Amino acid sequence: MQIKRSASAHWEGSGKDGKGTLSSASTVLNETQYSFNTRFADGVGTNPEELVAAAHAGCFSMKLAFNIQGAGFTADSLDTQCVVTLDTESGSISGSYLTVRAVVPGLEKAQFDELVADAEKNCPISKLFNTKITVDATLA
Incomplete structure (x- = not known):
């Protein structure tokens, strides 16, 4: 499909x-x-990098939610921020930095870290990127 x-x-x-x-x-x-x-600069409106950051944060969060569900848990909340860096000298995106704060009752940190690593590598937007992806994940 x-x-x-x-x-x-x-x-x-x-x-x-x-x-x-x-x-x-x-x-x-x-x-x-x-x-x-x-x-x-600081104009009113959006820009391509902001939209890519929103897409990466949303895609990563959804993939992580599916991973958590597949492990037999349900997230109370996943809050993900993404910062995309545009290197103006090279004219390319030099990185995507994801910060996720998760509340998942019963899920152990080691298993959570494995699910995060899989989401980082396998969400479709991560697969689209040709840049460094960094994740800072906290399980509450």
């Missing part, structure tokens, strides 16, 4: 002075503004 999702970008003007919008088929993004300032 293949699942396809789509989004689109519209851009007007030059790279630095132009502006654009992003939209998704689900309409969660609906002509959401992005520009040079939202990517490289």
Whole structure:
């Protein structure tokens, strides 16, 4: 089975002075503004790296939830933050840093660490990356 999702970008003007919008088929993004300032400064709107960070945090959390379920547990909560670093000199993403705080009654730390490591390697967004992925995981 293949699942396809789509989004689109519209851009007007030059790279630095132009502006654009992003939209998704689900309409969660609906002509959401992005520009040079939202990517490289502090403008209002989003940017590709922020969207990649959201995708990685969401994908990792869902994969970890499935791993925890497969081990016979249910997470009360998984809170994941992702920081994606854009190296402006090389023009590439140089890293994705995930921080997850989990509340999973009955799950031992050693098993949790194994489930985290699997989620880090096997969530589809992690597989998409060609960069260093780091995870800091805490089980409460």
